[in-house]
Amino acid sequence: MEKCRPLQLLLVFACGVCVPLAASSGPDDRQITDPKSVVSPSNPAAHPASIDDLYYTRSMSGAAWSPDGKEIAFTSNMAGRPNLWKVNAKGGWPIQLTQSDDRQYSAVWSPDGKWIVYQQDRGGDELWDLYAIPSEGGEVINLTNTPDIREEGPVWSHDGKTIAFGYKPKEGSQYDIALLDWITHKVHKLTNEQQPGYSWNAVAWSPDDKTIYANRVNPPFTDADIYSIDVSTGKTENLTPHQGTVRYLASSLAPNGQTVLLTSDAKGGYMNVALLDIASRKSTWVTDSKWEASSGSFSPDGKRFSYVINGDGLTDAYIADTSSNQAEKIDLAQGLNSFSGNPNEFAPQSDRVIVSHEASNQPGDLWVYDLAKRHEEQLTFSAVASLSATPLPPAQIVHYKTYDGKTISALLWMPFNLKRDESNPALVLPHGGPTGQVVDYWSPRVAALTSRGYICIAPNPRGSTGYGLDFQKANFQDLGGGDLKDEIAAVDFLKTTGYVDPKKVGITGGSYGGFMTLMAIGKAPDIWGAAVEEYGIINWSTMLKSSDPSLNEYLKAVLGDPDKNRKVYEEDSPITYIRNEKAPLLVLQGGNDPRVPKEEAQQVVEILRKEGRVVDVHYYPNEGHGFEKRENQIDAIKRTIAWFDQYLMGKSGTPNDPTAQKGR
Template identity: 45%
Template sequence: MRFSQLAASAAFLFVAAPVSAQVASPQRAVTDPRSIDSPANADAQPVPVEDLAYSRTLGATSWSRDGKEIYLVTSLTGRNNIWKIPASGGWPVQLTRSDDSQSGLIPSPDGKLLYFLQDQGGNEQYDVYAVPTQGGAVRNLTNTPELRETTPLIGPDGKTAVMATKLKTEGQVNLALFDLGTGKTTPLVKESDPQLRWSPTAWIDGGKAIIAARENSDSTVAEIWRVDVPSGKATLILGKAKTIYEAADVSPDGKLIAVTTNEGTGQLRAALYDIAAKRWRALKPTPWAQSAGGFSPDGRSFTVRTIEDGRSTVALVDVATLAERPLALPPGLNSLSGGETSFSPDGRRLLASHSGADTTADLHIVDVASGQPSPVTALGLASLTPANLPKSQVVTYKSFDGTLVSAIVTVPFNLKRDGSNPAILLPHGGPTGQSQDGFNRTATALASRGYIVMQPNVRGSTGYGQAFQTANYQDLGGGDLKDVIAGKQFLVASGYVDPKKVGITGGSYGGFMTLMAVAKTPDEFAAGVQLFGIINWFSMYEQADPLLKEYIVSLLGDPVKDKGVYTATSPMTFIKDIKAPLLSLQGENDIRVPRGQAQEVADILKAKGTPNDVVFYPAEGHGFAKRENQIDSLKRTIDWFDKYLKGSSAGTAAGASQ
């Protein structure tokens, strides 16, 4: 469970001392800092925060069963609800109306109902709901406040679904069968180890069994199993210590599994596994993270996605030859959409999403024969034209121990290379996460106001190999923080940035990194804004959801046995040295990083006399889903940095509950 997905004393510093050897990752050239450039643009203006917030999000999507419509979750009304649009293009029609967000769209086999997931106020206790595809009353089919249901898959009979379930009081994730007619849930697989979680992948053998995944809490081990239905008898197909085997899909004839694995390479790659023959066929080697996708309805091809240093491509792969044919999506953040399958029922089209640093996310239909995409949504406001939005560049620099670190740098227009400009470091969530070169509201808002923004993929990030991903275990806020500092030094070396005008902000693990940065390295950053970050690993462990507790243990060890690690990696240990003004933003219902973490920060800084503020947003979880709170939090962030990095006191933020 990652902090960004549900999904971290000097006397103890030796416990978390970073290794001095360079951490392995894909080879790439180091960027000359002076190659960073601020282009001229006479029309450049600060992007209004409201325009960013009113540019709608793109969430879960699905084809209708006949392929004539597309269901999607988007924030057209300021809430992430379900809409439908004709696949040929046309006006969207709203299907659900709720203050709570929806996800996991799956149409019923007869096409009359759309199943989806919904929680309450961001608490992540999901139930399974249904709404008629022609409109009508929404029904909660499970209504189990103490049990979370996710990833439902409807069986061939159209009457039974298999789904992952988790009790509030347990860390492990199990499998259950769900009768779509009666609402009755029957356990299928009961996991005893709180470190492990199951999820269904595909039905096989005409509904007699499923292919399922079983992985540990930090996603460093994953196995593929066959589970018979309804007996629950589980048979291991692929599994090995310290190895990932992730099943993406099963071919229509049930013979092949599309697999993502790091077996023998330490880097994720896509392959096909013949179940009966127990034989592998892997795609051509690549140093970059690659993941298998779904099969076409005729079984002749499957999809694959490759993330190369923060930018992603999608390709179709011929099952017979393993020849890859890239889809013609623009550079940036590209992924396949569509829930159960990205392919249309006739197999001729694919659903894909694309965004870039200067392009908001939109849904595309890709013609399978030609590979050419056509946009079917226009979710950004007209004011957000690429010509007037800041551009990004992927850079690579060396950290303190020679480790290569990549980052996405968004550069404002019209800056002078005179060492006078402010900058913001924006570490991602996770820590097992990755910043990718897509549209980022915070980066765009700040860069359009004259801040150079860097999103570093420090050690611990995904996409750069297993050794890199685990390089900060029991060292959070150690080597990874030094990677952030090296990023700051890179920006200063560009000639644009004043080292005394650098701030830091981030959410979840990025919030933890913000806290650690301003506390452990108090002279490096002039201001910070932390969103739902961890201040104290001891109280975090005590307050956390049981599944998240297991993730914490996987990163830091046991809180009793490894007490020194918890102390050395807690910003609480260093907070006495903080100098930078700090703003904290927190959702009231956050189960990943509970409210108490932000309250601890506020209480400490108030007693210490450090300039600070804290805002708690009601009915919000791990991240702010409601438009008014997105606007308020981003305005507060801008105001904070304007005040403490630029000396401005414009004050644009609206009021919010505190």
């Protein structure tokens, strides 16, 4: 995630899920799924997964090699909060480096190996500061200490004297690049963006530390360029000038400083990997796919580079030879296989890479892959042991036609032991974004629901990434219009399987998924039996007054000017339709959310209470956009399950499974 900050600026908080790879070479070749081919597997050992087991299973992310290649730092919530840990690269018991109630990401070692720098916010407010801790442990230093400025994504210079990072004032809409002097801790801005909502992010320093290579991205993430920036003067040079909306995104610089590894959709609107020769500005394409390819890093010796291909939400990791561009897929189990490394997944000796693997029924872990031996060793062990004795339904990918003939991909989980008698409950899970995609992440939320008998389907409607730029832009000025119809078409697909009771269909999602939940129960009130929305948008106009300015620019890029397009804002806001809803609604909201402020949730609850509807709300203080603290994650899923159990299954509030005392 460290190399993809522009995506993090969006409203995305998508749940992660798993999918077997579709037998197609690209989005155009997807075959429509026969609903009658969907089956509920038989498993006499099936039982509800313990909530505690699911949420005490740890998360692992943001790995970073030490300069000597002997240790790896990473972020984990082993202690219930995303804090920094490190482990011997050969394996062993991890050591907690930091202990904080707040979340910590983007760890990176100083070139001399003595320090680790990372970002941390306060109560989920996303106003990150940069911190440093001695790599052997010790006193933490706040390097920036600016409560009203975001500082994130640190990148060290080779000489260890300077750190480049992303910089945005709380009330600003643009991300710039700033430099921090390691000795004095003084900060000065390197870029000075004037276009509202545009974002700069530093990718790499040149070998002599005189130049920084960076990406500049527009608000809706439809256009981007790669720049070189003179460190002494701040002068910028566009290395990828072009006409129209094309994305060029650098991810790594070759050790000799002559070549940039990049991702671009210049080939027909589909993201592919290329090598850019800096001197000639000529690009050489490495991949030619309509599935989404993403570039990685050069190895420190320059002999190899990495990339990932996302085929309908399932990813495979590749290592390519620099001299020939021929690539070899890393042979890991089916699932979400990608690289993890800040700033590089390759070990300093270029002999190993860090890869991550997960699937819908397999929590994510980090692995070290030996390039010569072509062999991987598991580095972290995230799952609680009892999960291995709990059968979890795997996901499958399905394709269906929506109202206008477009093909929609969705991830479907069929619980065990269901009868095909139109009696079972089902849930639609709209993802965050809208510029996002449901992919093959482990999701304790989905595992909790499916193991309790809920059929779950998570569509990738128009507006999603992963299917080309035209598809991504297909919901512009139509939020909650065509994309909502794509979600409703998933309900029609489920009904045709013969498993689902049409009166027992619910919907739940967060962020844009929360918006979609509100839009669904307002515009199509007769479809839904119950709903749970998390930190969703009720009114785009009030969002513009209270949300982070950078997100506001994204919103204006998608919906248009709020004065000239007032009708669009009204038609695309759930507040226009919410009084039509019939489904009992539970609202869950972080009290410190900078993206979708709690005022949005308050509006929903106030309106529906005045209408005399069934509505409940719970706020989580010191949580931002999404719930990071383990006790709040557990509380949220318990409330969600109880809500659907009551209004879809007709159950009382008393748990009826043997895991109740372990934290249902």
